[in-house]
Amino acid sequence: MNTSDLLTIWHPRMRAVLRIMVGLLFLEHGTQKLLGFPPAPNPGPALLSLLGVQGIIELVGGALLVLGFLTRPVALVLAGDMAVAYWMVHAPRSFFPVLNGGDAAILYCFVFLYLAVAGPGAWSLDTTMRDRGFGRV
Template sequence: MDYPDLAPRARSWAPHLLGVLRIVAAFLFLQFGTAKLFAFPGPVMPGGGTAPLASLAGIAGAIEAFGGALLLVGLFSRPVAFLLSGEMAVAYFYGHAPQGFWPVLNQGTPAALFAFVFLYLAAAGPGRFSLDGLRGKDAP
């Protein structure tokens, strides 16, 4: 069965869905940073505490928390998404890949997925519902 009106309708939703992807990915990502820095919504560090800010985990947490917050509201979306993509690529190859080849076994699936979602957002832009769009810097 042919749906001739489906493709144009789907294309019209693309900027909205891109904005939703950005918001949801940033919200999920932001939690990794706040968990490392503030133990919110719960502690993830060994021993249940928070990461010292001058440590590798602390720096990663700061990038994740503040970068995730900027991406959530869509401010400086392209450069922030590119930075976060790079951070996740480094996290994957530094922390997960040495544990084995398969991401499902080395616990690297979230890092790999975030790296590629953020790389896509760096190229595609923030979509709708962004402060960049309101500023006229990246209007869809």
């Protein structure tokens, strides 16, 4: 097998691994805010507060990414969500991301932008639906 064949086979698979892992990590932020798991030192926010809505976005968006359902539009929304979170919460604390705690928000933002452009990769509901003739998802 040559290098080109390996890239053809493994590129969509590794994109799926990235999508699934980022989705699980993002989902965990939502479960902590909304379900109290894993336990946090602070109690969960009110559901309709800004942090509560953020928890819903993290929970639902993370789950949709793990499943690979509506990956491109969900990833685009999540990228915007992380950009807003960075500029609203982290940037006012300090110019430097390592000091303001916003490095994860920046990473999430750019990984979500990548997924919005590149798509879900292998092992996704989007790919399964496309292959079964449901059109481009």
